[in-house]
Amino acid sequence: MVNIRDLDPHASPLDYYGAELRRLREAAGLNQKELGSIIFCTGSLVGQIETARKVPTRDFSERADAALGTEGALSRLAGLVLRSQLPTWFQAYAEMEARAAYIATYQAQMVYGLLQTRAYARAVLATGLPTNLDELVDARLERQRILARENPPMTWVVLDEAALYRPIGGREVMREQLAHLLSYQHHRWLRTQILPFGAGEHASLIGSFNTLRFEDGPDIVYTEDLISGHMTANSETLKEASLRYAHLQAAALSVEDSAALITRAMEERYGPGERAVA
Incomplete structure (x- = not known):
């Protein structure tokens, strides 16, 4: 099942990351399952990250950047997202x-x-x-x-x-x-x-x-x-x-x-x- 949920990119670093991942994936003409197969994870995981239900790891971000040709955009965001998980x-x-x-x-x-x-x-x-x-x-x-x-x-x-x-x-x-x-x-x-x-x-x-x-x-x-x-x-x-x-x-x-x-x-x-x- 495809995860679709409207996000407010301004709500949190995690929401912003999810919105950017979806935008970049769609610009590349890939669905969640296709991107998942390229970066060796499930389409469900891609969907959970796109809907801010799961925090992306740096490894996920680096693989997604490589697959989507984003020149490190998601990896740069990963640090901000992970820092937001601190108390x-x-x-x-x-x-x-x-x-x-x-x-x-x-x-x-x-x-x-x-x-x-x-x-x-x-x-x-x-x-x-x-x-x-x-x-x-x-x-x-x-x-x-x-x-x-x-x-x-x-x-x-x-x-x-x-x-x-x-x-x-x-x-x-x-x-x-x-x-x-x-x-x-x-x-x-x-x-x-x-x-x-x-x-x-x-x-x-x-x-x-x-x-x-x-x-x-x-x-x-x-x-x-x-x-x-x-x-x-x-x-x-x-x-x-x-x-x-x-x-x-x-x-x-x-x-x-x-x-x-x-x-x-x-x-x-x-x-x-x-x-x-x-």
Whole structure:
């Protein structure tokens, strides 16, 4: 059955995407089933996306662009659509994050969102019992594309050692996640340090925070509580955050020693098989 429903393209990014997909498909002289067969999906899926009942993935968008000869039009829209699936209170931060020239983050409980694998992100996001888990995972991975840009932001990550040992998602997921962290070891614009348990009390026992800097515009500090996030450009807050972050970096292991600790945790805690006990 062909899905037909009038959309208001101005209602949401998802509605706009659906209207554009239909317009481009019809301009190419294809019905939903024909387009689906070309891009290896069902006509029903095409119809659901055209009627804003399903969120398109980036893979779907790229295949549809290739089939319809749209020069990346749908792929460019995909980022906007996926970002709209983020919690409303987080969307403004995600937009600022995508524009930042420098990102500094301290994470007390888990791996930073921009460095999470799909499986790890899914396990983290599932704890909130969302009804749109797949879309939230896709949106988180979409955010990570800024690290692969031609001109990515300089990103400095300080992770508490606890993030290495909290078995989010299980053993295989954690091993994959720690290996993923190590894959950035020689990335020119990204550095990761581990704040070891041995540091004891430290400058951010109160919790995680991010600082964003821009080529133009004021710096921003971002924090989260249980149900929302908070951004501020207050100069005193920025000064305090910078001071605390400097202390965290000083207390953390070097980048090289941090990589060694990640490797050790991956192999000893999450390595394949059980070690023999004498």
